[in-house]
Amino acid sequence: MSAKSEVAMYERRIRIPDGVDLHARPAGTLIRAAAQYQSSITLTAGAKTADAKSILQVLGLGATGGTEITISTAGADASDALDAIAELLERLA
Numbered sequence: 001m002s003a004k005s006e007v008a009m010y011e012r013r014i015r016i017p018d019g020v021d022l023h024a025r026p027a028g029t030l031i032r033a034a035a036q037y038q039s040s041i042t043l044t045a046g047a048k049t050a051d052a053k054s055i056l057q058v059l060g061l062g063a064t065g066g067t068e069i070t071i072s073t074a075g076a077d078a079s080d081a082l083d084a085i086a087e088l089l090e091r092l093a
Contacts, residue, residue, distance in 0.1 A: 009074040010082040015066060020092045022063040024055075031055050033088050039075025041085055052085060 016022060022030070034041045034052040041052035045067050050057035052071075063069060069089060073082040 007074050008076070008078045009072070010078050011070060011072045012082055012086050013068055013070050014086050014089050015068050016063050016089060017092055018065040020065045022058065022061060022067075022089075022092070024059065026092050027055055027058040030058060030085070030088060033084055034081070037073075037075070037077050037081035037084070039073045039078040039081045041081050042072045044070040044072070 020026070031053055043050045043052050043058065043061060043063075045061045045063045048061050050061050052058060061067075061069075071082055071085050071089070073079075073085075075081070
């Protein structure tokens with residue numbers, strides 16, 4: 001009998017607030033927040049996907065105000081990670 005562990009996976013779509021770009025400062029805040037979680041966290045904007053723990057990948061998304069981003073998380077603390085990253089992105093100023 002083999003034991004198969006199930007990995008919790010979550011996904012949510014949010015919109016970057018108008019007038020805010022995901023440039024160096026907010027991207028740095030995002031990756032520091034993402035680093036606090038064990039789960040994998042990916043961001044997808046259009047056809048581009050980024051590891052939320054990599055500043056170069058996050059900057060490579062080129063997300064600007066009004067961009068819809070899909071946040072995907074998988075792992076032990078995936079639900080908490082999703083809530084935290086979604087809230088952070090929705091409140092960018």
